[in-house]
Amino acid sequence: MNFFITILEQGLIYGILALGVYITYKILDFPDLTVDGSFPLGAAVTAALITRGMDPYLTLPIAFLAGVLAGICTGLIHVKGKVRDLLSGIIMMTALWSINLYIAGTSNVPLFSQETIFKNDRIEGLIPKALSPYTTLILIFLLTIVCKVILDLYLKTKSGYLLRAVGDNAVLVTSLAKDQGNVKILGLAIANGLVSLAGCVFAQEERVFEISSGTGAIVIGLASVIIGTSLFRKVTLLKATSTVLIGSVIYKACVAIALRSFEPQAMKLITAVLFLIILLISMERKKKVKADA
Numbered sequence: 001m002n003f004f005i006t007i008l009e010q011g012l013i014y015g016i017l018a019l020g021v022y023i024t025y026k027i028l029d030f031p032d033l034t035v036d037g038s039f040p041l042g043a044a045v046t047a048a049l050i051t052r053g054m055d056p057y058l059t060l061p062i063a064f065l066a067g068v069l070a071g072i073c074t075g076l077i078h079v080k081g082k083v084r085d086l087l088s089g090i091i092m093m094t095a096l097w098s099i100n101l102y103i104a105g106t107s108n109v110p111l112f113s114q115e116t117i118f119k120n121d122r123i124e125g126l127i128p129k130a131l132s133p134y135t136t137l138i139l140i141f142l143l144t145i146v147c148k149v150i151l152d153l154y155l156k157t158k159s160g161y162l163l164r165a166v167g168d169n170a171v172l173v174t175s176l177a178k179d180q181g182n183v184k185i186l187g188l189a190i191a192n193g194l195v196s197l198a199g200c201v202f203a204q205e206e207r208v209f210e211i212s213s214g215t216g217a218i219v220i221g222l223a224s225v226i227i228g229t230s231l232f233r234k235v236t237l238l239k240a241t242s243t244v245l246i247g248s249v250i251y252k253a254c255v256a257i258a259l260r261s262f263e264p265q266a267m268k269l270i271t272a273v274l275f276l277i278i279l280l281i282s283m284e285r286k287k288k289v290k291a292d293a
Contacts, residue, residue: 011249020194021221033089037096040214042199047209067196075185116204224248
């Protein structure tokens with residue numbers, strides 16, 4: 001039972017990250033590698049604040065804002081500096097490695113003796129004893145749903161439609177007298193804010209900040225988006241954001257099951273192979289769709 005609960009917890013946390021990647025990959029068509037730096041950025045900010053006595057719940061919006069700043073920087077490098085999208089993300093990801101170390105003070109910050117959003121007097125008083133083993137899962141689920149609902153509502157606004165238009169038809173945005181560069185910056189800010197928020201929740205769930213926690217985050221996010229949008233493409237009842245969250249849980253389940261049969265050292269290899277398989281399946285489906293058309 002603990003095995004499945006862990007999969008759900010990890011899957012939903014990375015689901016928040018995947019929502020951010022969905023914005024850059026699917027909506028903006030922007031290969032943003034900032035993700036590998038903004039995920040541990042949220043964790044670093046959280047560790048620094050919690051160890052200094054800040055209320056763990058306040059770290060959630062602060063971590064989100066830290067990610068927003070990282071996304072804005074990537075956007076400015078790309079839009080104002082005229083640097084290619086991929087290189088902009090690489091530059092910011094590289095810079096964030098050092099920034100995260102400066103913020104946290106060290107490459108590893110344990111939080112075992114600190115209060116977190118999952119373990120504190122307030123939450124222990126609110127959650128019934130019968131549900132106490134599932135406190136972490138319940139809170140992660142609620143946070144993920146809140147992020148999904150807010151993103152869905154935002155995408156239905158005028159600003160949200162402009163964001164979609166930039167990825168589909170940038171000329172249309174310009175014809176509406178809107179600066180497509182500013183819309184891109186906004187999209188990158190929201191995306192990295194969500195990724196950083198995921199890093200914040202991850203650090204508190206694992207009760208530790210680790211500088212390398214963001215390594216491969218973009219792969220997990222992309223795999224989750226591709227799995228969700230490919231598997232449930234024809235399921236009209238599910239919104240794209242819902243399929244992304246389900247895709248994240250499926251991906252983490254595949255990795256967890258694979259690791260049961262292999263040694264921990266093989267994790268990166270398993271991740272790479274799974275991602276390759278997912279990409280190949282996705283490409284095959286696209287070819288079939290074009291052939292049918």
